[in-house]
Amino acid sequence: MPCINVKTNAEINSDQEQTVKEQLGHAITCIPGKSESWLMITFEDQVPMYFKGKADQRMAFVEVKIYGSASAEDYDRLTGEITKILETNLSIAPSQIYVKYEEVSYWGWNGNNF
């Protein structure tokens, strides 16, 4: 029951979206018990964004929402993976990428909460 939201001012084409989606599906296994088989991913591209007051570079804000919790080490590894994926596929510099985590206590699927 994880969800990853990728928000960027860059344009993401179909090929890039496919590759990023696949690689995020692998990366999520940094969190014990999580895998692509429960992962939802949403993309928002060409979003008006500013970092440090400027909009002249490609940037991304990634939100990782997971049911339950994990260790600081797990989250740190996942940040490294996600950053690498966006750098490699979308040419976004790591210094322009935020990855934010949310641990969720109540999460529903298929009409009931876990």
Added chain:
Amino acid sequence: MPCINVKTNAEINSDQEQTVKEQLGHAITCIPGKSESWLMITFEDQVPMYFKGKADQRMAFVEVKIYGSASAEDYDRLTGEITKILETNLSIAPSQIYVKYEEVSYWGWNGNNF
């Protein structure tokens, strides 16, 4: 002071939006003290989304943000209601719907925090 964000890869037409909005206004009363009179709803449709690595089905990610807290039973009932609303009006299978809850400690309205 609740807010419900509906994010889906499906297209939502005006009639569907109206009906979903009205029914969410009723559903939010599953949470004691909450009603449509303080509810904000936002819709994002035709969002590029993947679940379990696939994009071939209609799906939704719903975020319910409430000021304060409620019981696990209340959230569970609300998940059931929201899922039914999206299934009925947007033809999204319950197995393709996540409903995520966030309990908020600081929430502002009209220039001040509650």
Added chain:
Amino acid sequence: MPCINVKTNAEINSDQEQTVKEQLGHAITCIPGKSESWLMITFEDQVPMYFKGKADQRMAFVEVKIYGSASAEDYDRLTGEITKILETNLSIAPSQIYVKYEEVSYWGWNGNNF
């Protein structure tokens, strides 16, 4: 490591976006230790939104996400500033503006978590 997401049903033109961005960069200093030099801002305009069941007025849902925490007084001042900025520049009535806060424990930048 703060991030402010501005979501509104109003249209935001380039000039308004610039001004709001600059003023939010000042406002964030209401939170001790936060400044525009670490602030990311995202804008989503013309979003289908409802408040109290109605869509006939301009409205906004603002999410402030910060790494760490701050005092209730700080958040309250920031709500006042943000509300004023949206009222002045986007003609949104304070009674149609929600400002929601999230304190974040895990936040990555440049490939590692803080």
